[in-house]
Amino acid sequence: MQKILDLPTPCLVLDLDRFESNLNKMTSWVRDCGLGLRPHAKTHKCVEIARRQLQKGALGICVATVAEAEVMARAGIRGLLITGEMVGEPKISRLIRIVLQAPDTMVVVDNEANVQDLQRAAESASVEISLLIDLDIGQNRTGVQPGEPALRLAERIARCKNLELKGLCAYAGHVAHVTGFQARRESSREALAKAVATRDLLSKNGHRMEILSAASTGTYNIDPNIAGITELQAGSYVFMDVEYRGIGGQSGAVYDDFAPALCVLGTVVHRSGGKAIVDAGLKAFSTDRAFGPELLDITGIKYEFAGDEHGRLVLQHPSREILLGDKLRFIIPHCDPTVNLYDRIHCVREELVEDVWSIMERASGSSYF
Amino acid sequence: MQKILDLPTPCLVLDLDRFESNLNKMTSWVRDCGLGLRPHAKTHKCVEIARRQLQKGALGICVATVAEAEVMARAGIRGLLITGEMVGEPKISRLIRIVLQAPDTMVVVDNEANVQDLQRAAESASVEISLLIDLDIGQNRTGVQPGEPALRLAERIARCKNLELKGLCAYAGHVAHVTGFQARRESSREALAKAVATRDLLSKNGHRMEILSAASTGTYNIDPNIAGITELQAGSYVFMDVEYRGIGGQSGAVYDDFAPALCVLGTVVHRSGGKAIVDAGLKAFSTDRAFGPELLDITGIKYEFAGDEHGRLVLQHPSREILLGDKLRFIIPHCDPTVNLYDRIHCVREELVEDVWSIMERASGSSYF
Numbered sequence: 001m002q003k004i005l006d007l008p009t010p011c012l013v014l015d016l017d018r019f020e021s022n023l024n025k026m027t028s029w030v031r032d033c034g035l036g037l038r039p040h041a042k043t044h045k046c047v048e049i050a051r052r053q054l055q056k057g058a059l060g061i062c063v064a065t066v067a068e069a070e071v072m073a074r075a076g077i078r079g080l081l082i083t084g085e086m087v088g089e090p091k092i093s094r095l096i097r098i099v100l101q102a103p104d105t106m107v108v109v110d111n112e113a114n115v116q117d118l119q120r121a122a123e124s125a126s127v128e129i130s131l132l133i134d135l136d137i138g139q140n141r142t143g144v145q146p147g148e149p150a151l152r153l154a155e156r157i158a159r160c161k162n163l164e165l166k167g168l169c170a171y172a173g174h175v176a177h178v179t180g181f182q183a184r185r186e187s188s189r190e191a192l193a194k195a196v197a198t199r200d201l202l203s204k205n206g207h208r209m210e211i212l213s214a215a216s217t218g219t220y221n222i223d224p225n226i227a228g229i230t231e232l233q234a235g236s237y238v239f240m241d242v243e244y245r246g247i248g249g250q251s252g253a254v255y256d257d258f259a260p261a262l263c264v265l266g267t268v269v270h271r272s273g274g275k276a277i278v279d280a281g282l283k284a285f286s287t288d289r290a291f292g293p294e295l296l297d298i299t300g301i302k303y304e305f306a307g308d309e310h311g312r313l314v315l316q317h318p319s320r321e322i323l324l325g326d327k328l329r330f331i332i333p334h335c336d337p338t339v340n341l342y343d344r345i346h347c348v349r350e351e352l353v354e355d356v357w358s359i360m361e362r363a364s365g366s367s368y369f
Numbered sequence: 370m371q372k373i374l375d376l377p378t379p380c381l382v383l384d385l386d387r388f389e390s391n392l393n394k395m396t397s398w399v400r401d402c403g404l405g406l407r408p409h410a411k412t413h414k415c416v417e418i419a420r421r422q423l424q425k426g427a428l429g430i431c432v433a434t435v436a437e438a439e440v441m442a443r444a445g446i447r448g449l450l451i452t453g454e455m456v457g458e459p460k461i462s463r464l465i466r467i468v469l470q471a472p473d474t475m476v477v478v479d480n481e482a483n484v485q486d487l488q489r490a491a492e493s494a495s496v497e498i499s500l501l502i503d504l505d506i507g508q509n510r511t512g513v514q515p516g517e518p519a520l521r522l523a524e525r526i527a528r529c530k531n532l533e534l535k536g537l538c539a540y541a542g543h544v545a546h547v548t549g550f551q552a553r554r555e556s557s558r559e560a561l562a563k564a565v566a567t568r569d570l571l572s573k574n575g576h577r578m579e580i581l582s583a584a585s586t587g588t589y590n591i592d593p594n595i596a597g598i599t600e601l602q603a604g605s606y607v608f609m610d611v612e613y614r615g616i617g618g619q620s621g622a623v624y625d626d627f628a629p630a631l632c633v634l635g636t637v638v639h640r641s642g643g644k645a646i647v648d649a650g651l652k653a654f655s656t657d658r659a660f661g662p663e664l665l666d667i668t669g670i671k672y673e674f675a676g677d678e679h680g681r682l683v684l685q686h687p688s689r690e691i692l693l694g695d696k697l698r699f700i701i702p703h704c705d706p707t708v709n710l711y712d713r714i715h716c717v718r719e720e721l722v723e724d725v726w727s728i729m730e731r732a733s734g735s736s737y738f
Contacts, residue, residue, distance in 0.1 A: 006458065006459060007459075008435075008436070008459050008460070008463070042677060042678070064677065064678045065648075065678060066377075067377070084638065084648065084678055084679075085638045085639060087636060087637070087638040087639075087648075087693060087694055088636055088638075088693075088694040088696075089375065090375060090376075090377050091377070091636070094377070110639060111639070111640075111693060113693060114693070140644070140675075140681070141639070141646055141675050141676065141679050141681065142638065142639040142646050142679065143639075173676055267456060267457055267460070268456070269453065269454045269456040269457075269511065270454060270456075270479060270480070270510070270511040270512075271480075275509070277510055277511050279434075279453065279456075282655065282657045282706050283705075283706050283709045286651065286656070287655070287656050287657040288651045288656040288674065305657065306509075306510050307510065307542055308411060308433065308705050308706055308709075309411070309433045309434060309453055310453075310510055310511065312509070312510065324456060324457075324480060324482060324483070325456055325457040327457075336652075336677050337651050337652050337677055340652045340677075340710070341709070341710070343731070362712070362731055
């Protein structure tokens with residue numbers, strides 16, 4: 001079996017013990033709440049992980065893009081919810097092919113013209129498409145406004161014989177990373193109150209509201225207390241990252257409900273004076289946050305981005321000596337866009353590589369990044 | 370032939386007319402200077418582009434990583450210079466396999482222990498490895514210090530019978546994006562003076578200095594005037610990006626010596642009030658710069674990142690109407706790490722897709738990102 005130290009760097013390394021513990025913790029939490037879990041695969045883009053989530057009892061899998069939906073549908077994953085609007089071509093044609101393969105696939109809508117396009121495509125392919133209305137509950141991104149605008153959209157959908165409205169999707173992206181448990185709880189309650197009120201309005205008007213999908217890893221222990229939520233769409237809990245660790249937990253400054261399971265492994269390729277250079281730079285980590293990677297299990301070192309293929313470690317008070325050729329593990333600033341940079345995930349237990357999982361089926365290629 | 374408007378978004382779109390004009394301009398400039406060009410493939414990671422650069426007379430191709438070297442060597446690209454240190458395993462074993470396949474491959478070194486490891490591996494495989502000494506001329510990243518430290522390293526290499534020193538690699542990453550032509554020229558002259566002095570010192574001590582590789586797209590018209598430079602390793606000129614356009618040219622605030630040839634194509638998936646949401650977010654653009662993407666050919670719109678899969682267009686004074694379903698082209702903030710996010714480049718002329726080129730051979734996979 002391959003050893004971690006033999007892996008080509010930079011690469012993704014998943015600690016299977018931690019990963020499994022994260023899966024188990026979320027599974028039993030959601031079950032105890034009497035809710036459903038449809039975890040978001042935009043985090044991992046990985047069929048092997050989606051399978052494990054379903055084996056643990058997930059209702060299905062959320063995906064953000066049509067390409068993610070294709071990869072999952074082709075692999076036999078069912079219960080898909082596409083959380084991004086499928087607008088225009090070729091997205092709608094690709095959606096139809098997915099629905100033919102996986103008829104229980106749901107997709108969000110927020111626009112009457114798009115509803116009309118979906119109806120036309122569904123009718124022409126003789127399929128039925130299940131929809132959730134995407135609500136803008138404060139993120140100012142996609143989604144129809146709650147209340148009357150959502151009701152009008154539901155009425156439009158009800159007139160389409162090939163479309164079936166299943167409920168609402170109310171993702172509060174602006175809430176997920178609010179620092180401090182109390183502040184996050186308040187934000188989430190405020191945002192989701194709009195979703196619950198909209199659900200009530202639509203129900204009262206005769207629209208079936210089987211599903212109200214909400215929550216993130218940041219609010220998994222907040223939103224179940226809001227009456228009306230039927231399922232959670234958390235994603236990052238499988239891996240965790242520096243960002244989520246910083247938002248604070250219910251009882252402490254570090255949010256450690258889930259363990260940091262995913263790291264980038266890098267090699268020290270230069271060592272001089274008070275610095276070490278690793279082979280993991282801004283093609284190895286996403287850079288969308290104000291903070292950088294953090295070393296796992298070593299303190300007193302600050303990581304600075306130093307170009308596409310390099311990171312500079314400023315050795316302030318390193319808790320161990322850093323030598324040329326050392327392989328170091330870094331906790332990722334933001335997991336989703338970092339995973340997207342790679343073709344494969346190396347699954348490790350202790351110091352051995354137990355498995356290699358493909359990201360978006362890209363690992364069939366022959367080259368390491 | 371496929372139309373641009375039929376492409377799945379987000380995707381990379383390369384304007385072939387502009388790309389070819391960029392290739393031609395750099396080619397004739399370098400030829401007129403009487404210098405060599407070994408363009409950097411860290412920008413494009415694409416065999417098809419490397420081939421075109423060689424057809425235009427490039428001496429070879431620079432690569433940053435062992436994986437890039439493998440992809441290029443396997444495709445028959447020769448004259449490779451690996452500009453990153455090959456430290457430890459499995460990098461050294463992979464390097465040996467590349468050298469067996471492409472014996473003229475060169476690699477940089479900055480450390481005596483690494484030289485020793487390379488000698489051991491080369492001897493054991495009965496190959497000879499060509500080296501350039503990587504000089505730190507101000508970037509504070511990799512590289513040995515100029516002057517005496519470089520001389521000591523050259524002496525160490527000279528004692529290794531399977532290693533051949535070819536010269537110096539003096540990349541001034543801190544200079545490439547200095548704003549203002551005069552300031553950039555001063556910075557580059559200051560940095561490269563150290564490289565030239567080191568070359569003279571090593572020559573005087575009997576070390577063969579056939580190559581002094583330097584320059585970037587930002588200094589392609591500065592460094593050829595510095596006596597001693599033998600070849601340029603510019604990369605970004607093939608595509609250009611928002612960052613390079615902002616550094617200023619020899620006669621103007623916009624650096625337009627090369628045309629912005631590469632764009633990300635996105636679709637408007639939501640339209641309401643003064644905003645439009647496109648399907649190109651922080652998985653579609655690298656975010657390592659302080660500025661975001663810019664719309665090609667449309668003014669009065671500000672792009673804001675709005676999550677992994679979304680960008681928000683703030684419609685300030687848009688020079689044309691923006692409608693749901695519109696396909697828009699964005700100039701990329703920083704080309705190298707953005708190209709790295711994709712599997713393929715769609716090559717277009719007018720409104721048609723003439724060709725599709727694979728990035729790192731990843732396009733053999735079946736899915737679009």
